[in-house]
Amino acid sequence: MDEYEALERECDIEFFTAGGPGGQHRNRVATGVRLRHRPSGLVVTATERRSQAANRRVALERLAERLARAAIVQPPRHATKPTLSSQRRRVEHKRQRSAIKLGRRRPAAEE
Numbered sequence: 311m312d313e314y315e316a317l318e319r320e321c322d323i324e325f326f327t328a329g330g331p332g333g334q335h336r337n338r339v340a341t342g343v344r345l346r347h348r349p350s351g352l353v354v355t356a357t358e359r360r361s362q363a364a365n366r367r368v369a370l371e372r373l374a375e376r377l378a379r380a381a382i383v384q385p386p387r388h389a390t391k392p393t394l395s396s397q398r399r400r401v402e403h404k405r406q407r408s409a410i411k412l413g414r415r416r417p418a419a420e421e
Contacts, residue, residue, distance in 0.1 A: 314370040321373070322346040323366070328357035343369045352376055 328342035342357040343365040354376065356369035392400075 314367075314374065317347075317370060317374060317377075320348055322348060325362060328365075330357065333360075341365055345369045345373050347373060347377070350377065350380065352380070 322345070324344040324346070325340040326342045326344065327337065327340050329337060339362070341360055341362045342355065343362065344353065344355045346353050352373060354369050354372045356365040356372065358368065359365045
């Protein structure tokens with residue numbers, strides 16, 4: 311839990327009744343945890359466990375994972391044109407497919 315203390319300080323923590331399977335302990339006690347990360351606005355919830363502490367730990371792990379995913383910056387892509395040889399290969403492949411499909415046609419009815 312020490313590794314998530316700084317992250318927890320940046321969050322608004324809300325507890326709620328989780329519901330679902332788990333019996334009376336889960337249905338009457340506020341074991342669900344919702345974390346709202348103030349700087350980014352991300353919201354994660356955890357309701358799987360019957361323990362509030364376990365749900366809090368799971369929610370912090372999820373939030374850390376989502377923040378790490380959001381921090382990855384994709385390099386910009388540059389538009390490129392197909393090479394001349396790839397264009398020729400494509401056209402040749404289309405000719406071959408066309409010939410195959412022409413062979414599937416019904417013969418024309420002659421009058």
